Amino acid sequence: MSAFEPFEQFDEVEDIVDRLDDPDPGTRRVAVMDLADSADPSAVTYLKKALGDEAREVRLQVALALAEFDGPETADALVVAVVDEDAGVAQAAADSMAELKDPAAADPILPFVTHESAFVRAASLRALRELKRTESLKPALDAFGDVDATVRSEAISVVGYLKTEDALPALMSMLKDVEPAVRRTAAGALGFSVTTAAAEALAQSLTDSDWQVREIAAETLCKVQSTVAAPALRAALTDEYWQVRQKAIRSLGKLGVAEAVPEIIPSLDHDISNLRKEAAAALGEIEAPEAIPALEAHLDDPDPDVRKNIRWALGRIRSE
Amino acid sequence: MPLAQQSSSVPVVVDDDKCIADKGCTVCVDVCPLDVLRISDQTGKAFMKYDECWYCMPCEADCPTGAVSVHIPFLLR
């Protein structure tokens, strides 16, 4: 605030709004910033009007400022900014839109899920995710067939956040998408389900051609508390990527798969300390007495975190 | 606090062409926890008045026009 305003609250908004019509774009930009700071309920209305400004830096400032507001009026302004001809303004609007928390903000955004621009479609779905409105389900499922991979990924996240078992078959079908990034999102999104069907689908993804899909599938399987994937997880212990093996070990531990103990033990000797740490923790989690000699042999591991996990595991097994 | 001698030798440099302090912006001045930035009476632009800095960065991050550069000394990086 400038020192020339002794009565800050008084007339403040009117004074700022006057400056929105100043011939100088720099002054108009500062007026937008002041408007955002004013916390006045009418600010959003004026901000929306300022989106018609001819200067891109003013519109950009509006798109940034709108991140501080919420609700349907804010969303109503942001959908104007997200279709701005200037890519910087549109991107700032997309980011501000993703900050919305009020479920009522979804209403102005929903029609934009079918906008002609893929950028706008993706931005709208990204914003809808956190708003968790059931009305988003149908348009998001429709977007599973979108030509644009980013749009498909955002659509999957919307459906994953809604956590409806009804959408499971559609989500599982996205594990077969041509784009690895889409398959990764789908593998992560299935974490809310505890059904055998989801576990079976994720088990298949453990042999995906993209290792990051395999990694996420292995990780998600510990949430889908079903042991039908245990054989596939055990097979994943021979994956060429240690990252995949690490997540498989973690899930086998959390699921308490005792048959996997002899296959986990060799990882206590691996070069990567994260893998040794994970193996020690999993062996403790499974509480397998047959792992005691192997754990004892590694009590002097060079990594302190590994040693800690080994001691924890031994304590847990012996307290049986 | 020592006054900053030359603007070129202080850690925080403001690009006068980008700075819109003369239009009423005071973001960097307001955000600095050490209160070492000021708007110059002569140029109407922001500048580092006191040569002291935590390198905490909000002045650079929050400037709407990207006018502020904080130069972190090599040893601190």
Ligand code: SF4
């Ligand atoms: S924040 Fe940027 S534009 Fe504003 S006064 Fe500081 S340097 Fe100038």
Ligand code: SF4
């Ligand atoms: S880096 Fe921090 S301490 Fe230094 S001028 Fe900027 S805001 Fe002030």
